[in-house]
Amino acid sequence: MPHSIQSHLRLRILHDQHIAFGPGKAELLEAIQRTGSISQAAKSMNMSYRRAWQLVDTMNQCFASALVETQTGGTHGGGAIVSPLGQQILQSFRAIEHLAQQSIQHQLAQIGQHLKD
Template identity: 60%
Template sequence: MTARLRHQVRIMLDDKIALGPGKATLLEAIGRHGSISAAAREMGMSYTRAWALVDAMNRCFRQPVVLTVTGGKRGGGAEVSATGHEVLRQYRAMEKAANAALDGPFDGLRPLLRDQAEPSDNSA
């Protein structure tokens, strides 16, 4: 079986990942659910991990990408801000452009790769 060749777009701010595929998917899930915890459940990650990713994104952009409301009688919530929607739109456009630009070069790289990656030796 031939392995799937893929690439990922990551936006780096110094040594921090401001946005990548996982964070973009998390933003979309928060937008659907209005909740960080529900988005985390959908993605199979802990609330703590999801909150850390949201916090990291909010620290990388000039304006927060996710706005939160603290719980109470009616519970808390979260929403993707206008900045968050624009960041996500720009990121998905960059992914689309990268996919289009790399179609040809990936075809040239395919014959040089193994059919699948060899198992790693964790003793090294």
């Protein structure tokens, strides 16, 4: 019987010494899209607000324009949105992840044939 084998690829896009984008930042952008807030996105990911803000800041510093745009609090509180560029980067990153996963399936199956029972 063939073995069940899984892989876990972690693609990171580097800019100088910084991770400009990767799986964690993609998840954070998706959470910001869902919640409309860096704070709420962080909570939904069990991440500190400080860490989420650091990730957003790194992304915004690495790209030509901000991936996340923030509004300061007022009577209705602040908020955050994923910019059109942020949406484009997120979509491209997810497409790259999917293509990478597809491209290794044959070789992964070959490795799986040699795993112990």
